[in-house]
Amino acid sequence: MAAPKVAVVGAGVIGLSTALCITETCPSCSVTVLSDQFSPNTTSDVAAGMLIPHTYPGTPIHVQKQWFKETFTYLFAISNSAEASEAGIHLVSGWQVFKNSPKDELPFWSDVVLGFRVMSKAELQKFPQHQFGHAFTTLKCDCPPYLLWLEKRLKANGVQIYTRKVADLWDLHREYDVVVNCTGIGACQLVGDKKLFPVRGQVLKVHAPWVKNFIRDGDGLTYIYPGIHRVTLGGTREKENWSLAPDPGTTKDIFDRCCSLEPSLWGAQDIKVKVGLRPSRQHVRLQKEVLNQGGVKLPVVHNYGHGAGGFSVHRGTAKEAAFLVGECIAALQGSSSRAKL
């Protein structure tokens, strides 16, 4: 078989990191990225990119932890290198505070992030409405820089990137040997996945460069994440809401909630409002499927449905998807050599 041709559909953090992993595990592959949207217009661009995992109810914890650990280790090495600023990767410390003590004192990822510990009484005084908290240091992937850096790495590895709206995965069967589906919320329409649903998130990206620490309410709804140039204030979790239009009432509500956690934010300037639809699912769909029409087969690897946790596990799931792509190629090569007999 000539150089296997792999198409990755989707150019958010999942699509680009999956494409990169494929070039690393299968250097002989010819990889192409196809997407109708690129940074700064992907769902990933709206997210703050904080490495704080979301727990998927349908996936064993040890698997999620492995994904997170791989992602953290990978980004930690970049943050420690001269490329960190270009890649948009930086360390950030802060607090996760709870109004009521959580039932699990230690989240599964507490030994992956740095310096995780319970907050002291003195630290909690800054948050009079909260009883309990965690302090730790983690990583943040700023977008667009991270996505642009991934694109640069892909091009250096010979990957072609095209703007193209793929309406049906089967359309790709003639040009490509394997298709990787990283379409995020787009998979609802593309493959008709009824288990996938949007969880709408509205955020504010503000100029407040004196905010150096992150603050997150343990309920996951209110958070302050300082990025390279802007601080992301959030947020909302609106299930089955497909609207990408910013809601002014929500903007005011987010701002008020964040200011009550960090009063200095009243002085924040240049507020930009963004909306993203988290591609949510009980568990990430990370599996092979063989599409079959009239005896012609097209292997597909799905890698979508990361919901609120895309950045936290992106590298781990990308590696697993690349492995599955390797399996598809091996199967194709096996069957093509059988065909020669």
Place this chain on the structure above:
Amino acid sequence: MRVAIIGAGVIGLSTALCIHEQYHGLVPSLEMEVYADRYTPHTTSDGAAGLWQPYLSDHGNLQETLWNKETFDYLLGHLGSAAAKEMGLFLISGYNLFTQPVPDPSWKNIVLGFRNLTPKELELFPGYSYGWFNTALMLECRSYLPWLTNRLTQRGVKFFHKKVESFQEVFAQGAEVVINCTGMRAGELQPDPELQPGRGQVIKVLAPWVKHFIITHDSKSDIYNSPYIIPGSEFTVLGGIYQHGNWNEENSAQDHKTIWENCCRLLPTLQKAKIVQEWSGLRPARPCVRLERETLRHGHSQAEVIHNYGHGGFGITIHWGCAMAAARLFGSILQEKKLASPPQPRL
């Protein structure tokens, strides 16, 4: 009653405000004036990054440790206020790095969340085998000094751009109490061989991805002679120069090279940072802060001087505790002059 403050750095302006806040109500005739030949942004304070952190050892100066704590607690109390941003005040976390284990500092319980670094964190800093993590405060003087100036102006304090040549000169104009906050140049008003320059040089860069301070320590050299990186609200300050006895306020190319190479080795990503400014200044170093009264003869009468100088590289860290102590000395002067009784508890 006329009070003259000489010096408009962080010490002069905060002492002025502290005294005015406490005593203006008790002494309605209080008239306060500030004299300085350098105002923000040209004071020594303006060159400092603004990180609240005392030296590692207090050398037995327990009073200074108390003043440091008073300052931290005072600033922490202002964090949640609307004034914080205008003051240039914000929380910041970061790292102190060592090549060998060291005892915990006197200020470990003053800052927030003090702990040792984990092995994984130390992987970030090759060459360093031990360290601390804590959350402290930044107080940027390019915002704080204008904020203090505004508060003082609102209170009717007058400012004069003038180099004072002697205490007598100020007494002759009618000042009964002079507060001497002249920092490095206190020796020009009254010789003080214990006051020596601790020359520093810094490079200000644009590196907004740096969110933590990183301060290294070298057991073989003095404080601040080892690289440090301190991110401010707009610029990140790179430093690591402390030259005792060097009066030169000009930037040195050799020092620039030292700072740049050492800081880039510490944080490789800084190589991409854009250099915006270079600055040198003289830390007013002294074995201990001079904070005391002195009665000087002026013609047939006496006049009082309160000295408040010699804060070395920790002026911002200690400023409010010293301002309060100077205010107490002022209060005792008032008592002696029977101009005010100390605040009585309400019966």
